[in-house]
Amino acid sequence: MHMADALINPAVGGTMWIVTAGLIAYCARKVKQTMNDKLVPMMGVLGAFIFAAMMINFSIPGTGSSGHLGGGLILTILLGPYAAFLAISSVLVVQAFFFADGGLLALGCNIFNLGFFPAFIAYPFIYRAIARDEHGTLRAWIAAIVAAVVGLQLGAFGVVLETKASGISELPFGAFVLLMQPIHLAIGIVEGLATAAVVAFVARARPEALFAARADEESQNSLRPVLIGLLIATVIVGGAASWFASTHPDGLEWSIVKVSGKEEVSGTEDNLHKGLGRIQEKTAFLPDYGFKSTEPEAAPAEKTAAEPEPWPAISAGTSLSGIAGGLITLGLAGLIGFALKARHAGV
Amino acid sequence: MDELGRLDTPVHRLDARAKVITTLIFIVVVMSFPRYEVSALMPFFLYPFTLLALGRIPFGYIFRKILIAVPFALVIGMFNPLLDRQTIASVGAWSISGGWLSFASIMLRFFLTVSAALALIACTGIHRLGAGLERMCVPQVFVVQLLFLYRYLFVVADEGARMMRSMELRSAGPRSLRLRVYGSLVGHLFLRSMDRADRVYRAMVSRGFSTVGGSASGGNGEIRVLCQTSFRWTDWAFIGGWTAFFAVARIWNLANALGRMVAGGGS
Amino acid sequence: MSHHLVEVRDLHFTYPDGTDVLKGVSFRITHGESVALVGANGAGKSTLLLHLNGYLTPTRGEVRIGDAPLTRATVVSARRAVGMVFQDPDDQLFMPTVFEDVAFGPLNAGLPPNEIEHRVVSALERVGMSHLRNRPPYKLSAGEKRAVAIATVLAMSPDVLVMDEPSAHLDPRGRRRLIELLASFKHTKIIATHDLEFVVELCSRVIVLDDGKVMAEGPTVELLNDEALMLAHGLERPHSLRHLHPH
Ligand SMILES: Nc1ncnc2c1ncn2[C@@H]1O[C@H](COP(=O)(O)OP(=O)(O)OP(=O)(O)O)[C@@H](O)[C@H]1O
Ligand SMILES: [Mg+2]
Numbered sequence: 001m002h003m004a005d006a007l008i009n010p011a012v013g014g015t016m017w018i019v020t021a022g023l024i025a026y027c028a029r030k031v032k033q034t035m036n037d038k039l040v041p042m043m044g045v046l047g048a049f050i051f052a053a054m055m056i057n058f059s060i061p062g063t064g065s066s067g068h069l070g071g072g073l074i075l076t077i078l079l080g081p082y083a084a085f086l087a088i089s090s091v092l093v094v095q096a097f098f099f100a101d102g103g104l105l106a107l108g109c110n111i112f113n114l115g116f117f118p119a120f121i122a123y124p125f126i127y128r129a130i131a132r133d134e135h136g137t138l139r140a141w142i143a144a145i146v147a148a149v150v151g152l153q154l155g156a157f158g159v160v161l162e163t164k165a166s167g168i169s170e171l172p173f174g175a176f177v178l179l180m181q182p183i184h185l186a187i188g189i190v191e192g193l194a195t196a197a198v199v200a201f202v203a204r205a206r207p208e209a210l211f212a213a214r215a216d217e218e219s220q221n222s223l224r225p226v227l228i229g230l231l232i233a234t235v236i237v238g239g240a241a242s243w244f245a246s247t248h249p250d251g252l253e254w255s256i257v258k259v260s261g262k263e264e265v266s267g268t269e270d271n272l273h274k275g276l277g278r279i280q281e282k283t284a285f286l287p288d289y290g291f292k293s294t295e296p297e298a299a300p301a302e303k304t305a306a307e308p309e310p311w312p313a314i315s316a317g318t319s320l321s322g323i324a325g326g327l328i329t330l331g332l333a334g335l336i337g338f339a340l341k342a343r344h345a346g347v
Numbered sequence: 348m349d350e351l352g353r354l355d356t357p358v359h360r361l362d363a364r365a366k367v368i369t370t371l372i373f374i375v376v377v378m379s380f381p382r383y384e385v386s387a388l389m390p391f392f393l394y395p396f397t398l399l400a401l402g403r404i405p406f407g408y409i410f411r412k413i414l415i416a417v418p419f420a421l422v423i424g425m426f427n428p429l430l431d432r433q434t435i436a437s438v439g440a441w442s443i444s445g446g447w448l449s450f451a452s453i454m455l456r457f458f459l460t461v462s463a464a465l466a467l468i469a470c471t472g473i474h475r476l477g478a479g480l481e482r483m484c485v486p487q488v489f490v491v492q493l494l495f496l497y498r499y500l501f502v503v504a505d506e507g508a509r510m511m512r513s514m515e516l517r518s519a520g521p522r523s524l525r526l527r528v529y530g531s532l533v534g535h536l537f538l539r540s541m542d543r544a545d546r547v548y549r550a551m552v553s554r555g556f557s558t559v560g561g562s563a564s565g566g567n568g569e570i571r572v573l574c575q576t577s578f579r580w581t582d583w584a585f586i587g588g589w590t591a592f593f594a595v596a597r598i599w600n601l602a603n604a605l606g607r608m609v610a611g612g613g614s
Numbered sequence: 615m616s617h618h619l620v621e622v623r624d625l626h627f628t629y630p631d632g633t634d635v636l637k638g639v640s641f642r643i644t645h646g647e648s649v650a651l652v653g654a655n656g657a658g659k660s661t662l663l664l665h666l667n668g669y670l671t672p673t674r675g676e677v678r679i680g681d682a683p684l685t686r687a688t689v690v691s692a693r694r695a696v697g698m699v700f701q702d703p704d705d706q707l708f709m710p711t712v713f714e715d716v717a718f719g720p721l722n723a724g725l726p727p728n729e730i731e732h733r734v735v736s737a738l739e740r741v742g743m744s745h746l747r748n749r750p751p752y753k754l755s756a757g758e759k760r761a762v763a764i765a766t767v768l769a770m771s772p773d774v775l776v777m778d779e780p781s782a783h784l785d786p787r788g789r790r791r792l793i794e795l796l797a798s799f800k801h802t803k804i805i806a807t808h809d810l811e812f813v814v815e816l817c818s819r820v821i822v823l824d825d826g827k828v829m830a831e832g833p834t835v836e837l838l839n840d841e842a843l844m845l846a847h848g849l850e851r852p853h854s855l856r857h858l859h860p861h
Contacts, residue, residue: 004416005460007453010375028486037556038548040488041708044495045544049537051500052507056536058529069533078537090493094500097468097476101416103457104464105374167382169453197530202537208630209541474710498708501752546705553667553698554770555690555722 002095002110003159005103009166016108016162023116024089030082039079043087046075050091058197060190069198070191072118073148077127077199077210081119088115109162113155122151135203135210144199145192152188156180351404351469357581358402358470363479365582369394369589370467374460376593383448387600388455394589395462402470409469413461425450473497499543507536618645618773618802619680620666620696626674627661635661637826638675643802650813650834651806653823654848659778659806660701662823666776666804667696679774694723697772697801701779703759707751712743712762715751719770737769738762741795757788764795774802781809810838810852822847 005013031039053069071091075084089111095101102110130143160176163169171179202209358366373394380388399406468476473494481490510532514524524532595601620643627636635658643649651659664670665677668689677684679692700706709715716737720730738744741761746754751762760780767775780796781789793815796803807813813820813834820837822830824847830837838844841851 004457005374005378005464008378010378013378014375024489025486028488031488037552038545040492041495041547041551042541042544043492044497045499045503045540045547046537047492047496048499048503049540052504052536052540053533055504056507056511056524056529056533058524058526086489086492087496090489090496093493094496097464097473099412099416103374103460104371105378105460193526194529194533197526198533198537201530201534205534206538206541209538472710474714477710494710495708498710498752502704543705546700546702547708549664549669550698550700550706550708551718552669553693553696554719554766555693556718 002092002102003106003113003162005105007163007166007169008103008106008109010105012162012166013105013108016112017105018108020089020108020111020115023085023112027082027085031086039083043079043083044090046078047087047091047094050075050087051094053198058194060193068190069194070114070148070152070187072114073122073127073144073151073191074195074198076119076123077144077195078202081123084123085115085119088119109158113158113162117154117158118147118151121154122147126150135207136200140199140203141193141196144196145189148192148195149185149188152184152191153181156184351402351408351472354403356402356470358398359472359475361470361585362578362582363471363475364483364578365585366398366467366471367476367479367483369586370463372586372590373463373593376597377456377459379597380452380456382452383445385448385451385455386602386606387596388452388459389602390596391459391593392462393592395459395466398463398466398470402466404466404469409462409465412465413458416461417457421454495547499540499547503536503540503543506539510536619643619678620774620802620804621678622662622665622675623678624675625662625665625672625677627658627665627670628673629661635826636665636672639823639826639828640675641821641828641831643804646800646802647819648803648817649805650817650820651804651823652808652810652813652820652847652849653829657823657847658826659823663698663776663778663804663806666774667693667698694770695772696774696776697767697770699760699763699767699775699777699780701782703756703763704752706763706766707759710750711747712738712749712751712754713747715762716766716769719766723770733769733771737765740768741765742791755788756783757785757791760784760788760792761795772801774804775799776804778806779808780805781807781812810849811854814838814852814854822849824848 031043050069050071053074054071055068057068072084072088075087078084079087092102092107092110092114096104096107096110127143127147130146131137131140134140157177157180160173160180163171164173164176169176199210373391377388377391398404399409471479477490477494481487514528514532621641623640625636625639628634639658639662641649651662653659661670665672665684666679668677668684679688679695682688684692707715709718713734716734717730720733725733734747735744738747741764743758743761743765746758746762751759754762760783764780775796777796781792784792789809789812793812796805796816803817805813805817817834820830820832820834821828822837822843829847830840830843835855838852839855844851
């Protein structure tokens with residue numbers, strides 16, 4: 001459920017970057033404080049382990065299909081929340097950079113969705129609460145499944161919120177939720193099974209390898225600052241972002257308009273019309289940002305109805321020249337690229 | 348990808364920070380366009396193309412990498428044409444719905460941002476990127492373990508593949524494992540990875556890496572890197588030049604202007 | 615102070631899970647000696663070697679490097695004096711390029727950049743791997759990895775070289791090169807290995823370890839020719855010695 005850059009707007013992507021960067025800084029400090037140098041190579045190697053484990057499939061009991069391990073929950077059980085959060089982050093960084101899986105702008109979102117929820121919600125509040133460090137028992141199996149499901153549900157909901165807040169996909173909120181949550185319920189159960197199976201094995205073969213076995217008392221206590229910090233950050237950022245979003249639907253665009261003093265050079269309509277369109281767009285956007293609306297279906301309906309106004313009637317002439325120009329520019333960019341390359345080959 | 352990052356071209360010699368910053372600006376600017384924008388995005392291809400060309404990175408290789416990642420954007424973007432059927436433009440007899448336009452826009456942005464990210468890595472290499480990140484105040488613990496992850500990615504994957512192979516050789520049955528077997532197989536892989544981490548740490552310690560060995564040890568939990576390039580004027584020029592270009596391309600639709608020029612000149 | 619002396623006195627070690635591995639090991643290795651540590655799988659060779667640079671702390675007994683016992687206070691200088699080449703070079707080579715890997719130790723020692731450069735270049739030259747300096751270590755062949763791993767240790771200019779199965783995974787030519795390379799070193803050498811031919815060519819003295827104790831100790835040819843002793847400890851008389859001393 002990696003989000004791609006193409007689905008996210010800079011305001012959402014940037015906000016999540018800031019939140020994630022703060023979390024990484026905090027976790028890095030925590031890891032450093034443990035004074036356990038061994039943790040650093042361990043995080044790296046276990047990150048690599050997650051990659052490898054994702055390639056190994058098992059058959060899901062009672063069905064014909066197969067599944068594999070997800071990353072977040074097992075890493076947290078093995079490394080503890082702080083180290084695991086960093087390890088998950090770097091798994092996602094490598095995926096984004098080297099496998100083009102998820103994008104740079106979306107990196108913050110992806111790390112948050114796939115790292116924060118399992119490490120700081122599902123593990124401490126669900127897994128440990130249910131499993132009570134009795135690895136390999138039925139309790140632990142149930143704990144792993146429930147924790148994986150909850151972690152993924154939250155993560156999937158995060159994807160929905162972030163995508164909707166970005167306003168790039170047309171998918172209505174309700175439909176999106178209905179699409180994402182059930183899929184991730186299934187994925188969560190599978191991930192929980194896989195996680196529990198591996199943890200059960202490790203608990204038998206080398207119990208001291210599990211984080212809980214060497215867990216320090218403070219890890220529970222020191223979770224509070226993370227949550228409080230995060231809550232504050234969410235309120236501030238959320239408040240700022242929603243203000244930003246509500247007054248200026250397309251944050252950056254708005255600021256550029258302000259700087260340049262005009263909308264789009266190509267615009268054939270007068271500014272007043274556009275201005276009106278913008279206002280309408282804003283009002284149409286608002287319900288999307290207040291997700292608390294009890295009937296989520298209503299919001300998208302309203303939105304699609306209001307949509308056509310903002311960018312109306314691009315005249316055939318403009319669009320034709322747009323297409324022609326676009327193709328020519330693309331060709332030009334390509335040509336410049338190839339020319340530069342050829343020059344180098346020649347040298 | 349690794350070898351590419353190790354090349355020595357003018358782009359590779361730029362400071363990693365300059366490239367990271369420029370690429371981030373690039374992505375933010377590209378993503379800030381309104382949803383129906385298509386033609387104005389075109390000039391932005393200049394950035395990844397230039398980077399790849401000057402960095403002597405094979406285009407085909409990057410292109411294949413992008414294609415692998417297409418499905419996700421496709422799946423989400425696909426709904427736009429279905430849900431947004433309002434006609435907002437027409438070319439000749441065809442009318443184009445907003446959905447198709449925004450779909451095209453999503454795919455374009457996808458290509459732009461992914462190619463820029465891949466170009467960044469190909470023209471920088473993970474080690475220079477790591478050193479750059481560290482000097483951009485990314486916590487060291489994070490950077491170091493990122494480099495470790497990268498280093499052991501293929502080693503551990505190889506180990507996993509070997510285990511799978513021996514498992515398959517011994518079982519005539521289905522390719523995917525029963526849960527119990529799976530647990531022990533992946534569990535073994537985990538233990539091996541742990542042991543590996545242990546041995547790596549041992550090797551580091553025996554070469555003077557330490558956080559607890561006292562101040563005399565010299566090391567204090569840092570991995571020190573040799574290539575300490577400093578920001579030169581070319582780096583500033585790189586950031587400044589591209590940012591200016593992005594700004595111009597963001598404010599004026601260059602492609603449209605060009606199109607009008609051609610159309611105007613033609614008629 | 616000379617660091618070339620390595621002495622182990624009544625060393626005991628138990629792993630945290632309760633495995634008793636070393637049960638009173640003692641030996642003394644002096645300046646410039648080249649000593650082989652042999653013994654069956656699981657005899658405790660690797661465990662013993664890990665004590666020599668203070669990675670493991672004995673449960674009883676002591677390790678002396680140079681004239682000082684190895685303690686928390688001396689562990690830093692001991693690690694500088696004892697260079698350790700591990701069994702699997704993949705574990706030892708963790709930096710992005712060969713050059714950076716070799717530079718890792720000197721960097722940690724806090725040396726000035728030009729001194730580091732000098733050390734790296736000469737260490738790589740010494741093992742004949744200068745041409746690989748910008749390659750990523752994990753893309754090298756087993757023999758190249760081994761040579762680079764040795765270079766990473768040489769760059770720290772240790773007095774004592776400790777090696778765990780250095781000839782494992784090498785083809786005959788790689789092995790031959792390694793033997794020549796090691797023979798050219800003036801360092802005190804301690805080599806744990808199963809490769810007894812290797813021992814015959816390189817080491818003047820052998821320590822036989824079995825079940826955590828020193829079973830025998832003496833000149834290479836004499837000890838390895840003792841068929842009964844070799845068989846008793848899971849070893850085998852090397853062929854080369856058979857040719858030298860036919861019965
Ligand atoms: N981390 C560990 N925890 C517990 N027991 C261990 C550990 N490492 C090794 N052992 C045990 O200690 C014993 C000695 O192991 P060691 O690796 O020192 O043997 P070795 O002589 O090097 O063997 P080989 O020739 O196979 O390398 C073995 O029985 C092994 O099972
Ligand atoms: Mg061994």
